[in-house]
Amino acid sequence: MWFLTKQFAVRRYFTHCLSALIDLVCGTKRWRTSEFVLASLVFVQTHSLQDLQQPAVSSKVYVQRDYSSGTICKFQTKFPSELESRLDKQQFDETIQTLNNLYAEAEKLGGKSYLEGCLACVTAYTIFLCMETHYEKVLKKIARYIKDQNEKIYAPRGLLLTDPIERGLRVVEVTIFEDRSIGSGR
């Protein structure tokens, strides 16, 4: 947004300068015309700038948790109907499956978690002040994955995945953006 604003400001400045220049060249009588022309250009430009801004949110789809195997963090792979027109089922499936696998890895009871627990006990939990827990490390990995997926797959299709941790690992929020280019505001 800052970038766009800056651009806009630059353009405004530019047109003002240009109009001043034209005025100088053509004489004061033409000031209004040139100003008007340039203003309309600016307007046109601003209009196109607006188009470049983030499109409006059309709707949000929530992928719920799959509790069939207990309270482990797992999301439903059911393909939401609202995304049918925007996304292939396989891609969505793949994303959700990868997320599920990552969360399973985060919650895995294994050697690493034992060690971490013992270390924490021994140091009277002061270790948490310096070290990142295993879960937090995987969460960072998940955040990177989601960012990557958004950039590569979802944003080009007018969708945006929200990291479920922001929703308390209850839902995966998929924001559907309005598609103004096709005109049927889907």
Added chain:
Amino acid sequence: MPNSAGKRFKPTKYIPVSTAATLLVGSTTLFFVFTCPWLTKVISPAVPLYNGLVFLFVLANFSMATFMDPGIYPRADEDEDKDDDFRAPLYKNVEIKGIQVRMKWCATCHFYRPPRCSHCSVCDNCVEDFDHHCPWVNNCIGRRNYRYFFLFLLSLSVHMVGVFSFGLIFVLHHKEKLGGLHTIVTLVVMGIAGLFFIPVMGLTGFHMVLVARGRTTNEQVTGKFRGGVNPFTKGCCGNVEYVLCSPLAPRYVLDPRTKPHIKIQAPFIRPDLSDKQITIKVSDNGIHSTIINSKSKGSIDGLDSKESQPPLPPKAERYNQLKSQLTSSEGENCSHLTPPHFTPDRHHHQFISAFAPENSAILEEGVRGHDYRSEPNLDLPEYANAPLHRTFQSSPHQLDSDPVNSRSLSLKQGPRRPGKGQLQALPPQTVASTPYKGVFSPNTHSNRNGSLSYDSLLNPSISPASANECIAHRGVPSMGFHSPYLPTKMCHIRETEVHRQQIAQTYSPVMPPRGVGRQSPHFRDREPSPVRYDNLSQTIMASIQERKEMEEREKRQMLHGRSHTHIYAQDSGMFDGGYGLPNNACFSDGPRGPGSRGPTPPAYGGSRDNLIGVGLVSYGQRTPVLRHAGSTLGRAPRTSSTSLHTDHSSTNSSQSRAPGHEGPYRSPAHQPHSPAVARSPSYSHQKLSYISAHERTDSPRLGGPRYES
């Protein structure tokens, strides 16, 4: 005190924790100062060391239990909550390892509480794996800090045992100097330890049992799994391992951090629709026909959820508008079926979409019937030639306005087409673009609230015209068609009916003779007599019945995993019951078919019972006021269905649908919904359809007014 008022400083809640902390630290300090020096001298320096370590452990766990976030869920976003307002049920069932677990709606946090989550009234937060709120640490004990609490209890017990026993040794060796300061202090410390020994040890033992059984205090105290199976248990060892060794769960209430900015810019890539199998679930009067293409079976799920999309109120307006037009043009015979402003493409989409093989039989009939019509649908050949594949956008408006548009289609294509002009007066563009837009977004939001009933309510009156189109296109190879809206709840079956109706020149296309079955061939003579209508159905009804049952079975399977939509579907199904057949929207519903004839009603009733049985468990309004309505509602469908049946039988004979029947149909379903404003439009629709049916009695009709809309 409400959250919005801010958290007032309540000193009283800090009393237990202060007391506990004071006692713990104070007593132990006294022990170390007065008792330990002698013990060090006499026994060994290991004594204070050991006690020191244990005390450190106790303190650490106490601090962690006190200050650690137990697993608080942040409040849900408004957007997430949008669909779950008063219309949604209080409970949602979810199956965990084969056991049904109930998720309750949290009115404060605005989401359905995950399993094992509970809302703490003291902290005013929903806590994950809520154990209890401990006043001694002034914190909830939940998933994240249960381990520390348990270890605190264990270590405190050990510490108390140690302090008491070393104190006893000291006192026993200083029996002669009982009046001495050290002895008195030691006695006091022993007294405190002894006093709290029983409660602390008791609590420790209690939690040891809980950990072994894999239960939380909340579950134990509320008796959730009393006599039942605990789906969360992993076996004794597994449970202990889970409590002590699982990784530390993350915090959900995070500090706002800058999210990576992802640039989203149109134009957007769209999936290639021609490759995908587009499946549309077409629901008819209780007949759920799922057109399933072999390739994308998965889309059925999508369809399921789509089916639950209710029609939007704006559609109702249009419907009314069209309806009024239609009624005004009543009396004119016009067999021209072309919808004035719909492009062939749209029709094509709408109707071809969901032709499942099983529906083909019926469709065929419809097609045939169509052919038989005296005045051919001039536009049909055009449709036939229309390209099979359409972009999604082209059909949307039709789909959207789905219940309404389809109806409007029918209205427009109604036999009385004098109105052609009138109908055409409706700006196609507005129908096309605006409704779509307006309808689409809200629709997606309302998807979850299965006001399926509304949809189906609107559907019934849908269009004979659409049916015609449908039939018309039948000849064309069906293609997968995906419509987000399940608009077509207007199942093509109805279409065939409508078709027939049109042929027979019924005057109120609004109410297609549902039970009539699609026996278009019979209608070519345009006979209004209901008797003919009855004759038609037998074979067709049987096939419809079969199909419905199959789909029902299929739906039931899918329903199991489904939480949200499932409940909503059932919910709407219940309401639908009040209205009778039409609402196919609820897939879990039994054969709602046009149960006109004998075999259907019992089946209908039976399925309805199933629906009630399943749905009632989960059903319950979130607003407590309506809680009772749930039970009422549960009962309502039964009465409505019976009345429905009677209506069916009566309509066979009488050609008028007594308005009186409307009352019983509507009232039961209506009660609980009174607070739900959103439902009113559909109710009005129904009323209109009823009215139209009634009006129809004046003119020769094709079939009995059996359309319950």
